[in-house]
């Protein structure tokens with residue numbers, strides 16, 4: 141694959157940050173690490189918007205599943221947008237897969253990491269790739285709950301490191317949170333904002349703070365709903381109805397918890413509790429802990445706060 145070119149564009153001249161962002165990186169070649177729920181979606185939208193994408197995972201079997209999922213998703217998008225079959229063909233042409241991140245990273249402009257939510261595993265991956273990626277390559281993590289700064293510190297390119305937090309399902313959800321650590325350069329930040337727009341999303345920016353914007357508001361809200369129910373103040377059904385009909389939310393907090401996964405929600409709140417043990421919004425919930433211990437993780441296991449057939 142012809143990956144070698146590095147392309148830069150001039151930053152907008154009027155901006156006061158123009159000197160810092162003198163030559164933003166125009167991202168053309170993208171490596172997405174992790175072909176699960178999020179990584180496959182990110183690879184799909186990047187390829188569909190004309191980027192050359194390599195999707196990396198641990199085995200060919202997983203990658204086959206990811207590619208099949210992408211093909212099915214593309215068919216749905218094509219139907220919805222009245223696009224022709226050539227849209228699918230063109231997108232798939234831009235997409236290749238690999239099980240060897242080190243071998244593909246030498247010719248990429250942007251690495252987007254979407255692997256398992258584990259600080260040590262992510263750190264190890266970034267540390268390894270840092271040695272093989274070209275100087276100009278930007279690293280980004282899709283983490284929902286880990287600190288971008290800590291991930292960046294596992295590399296020597298802290299200025300070329302940021303967060304790109306996409307939402308599930310990636311092809312449908314319009315938002316991306318672009319996360320800037322104190323070390324992220326203005327040029328990197330603006331390049332990530334431009335990339336987010338180029339893949340058809342509406343980026344917002346946030347500092348490297350727990351949960352960024354959306355989860356910082358959403359997770360404590362869901363935990364407050366659990367605490368309301370735990371105290372016996374209202375039933376979970378009534379809380380869900382109240383938030384749908386009274387606040388206009390499409391799902392109630394318990395429906396949303398079951399959709400997100402109770403293990404994921406517990407993992408996030410436990411992590412924040414360690415960071416800020418005195419913050420009552422981050423306090424663990426005995427009921428949530430009990431359901432997770434019983435492997436009642438929500439929709440994916442057939443039971444969480446509600447039962448699913």
Ligand SMILES: NC(=O)c1ccc[n+]([C@@H]2O[C@H](COP(=O)([O-])OP(=O)(O)OC[C@H]3O[C@@H](n4cnc5c(N)ncnc54)[C@H](O)[C@@H]3O)[C@@H](O)[C@H]2O)c1
Pocket residue numbers: 173174175176177178179196197198202253254255256257258261265282283284285305306307308
């Ligand atoms: N699921 C969500 O709703 C959501 C939303 C936003 C962000 N995120 C974040 O995105 C990331 C991925 O989440 P997901 O839901 O897609 O997980 P997932 O379990 O569906 O996929 C993770 C993939 O990473 C692969 N993987 C693990 N270690 C790897 C390694 N060292 N090298 C290459 N591949 C590896 C796994 O085989 C798996 O296919 C997490 O950091 C998560 O916090 C998830």
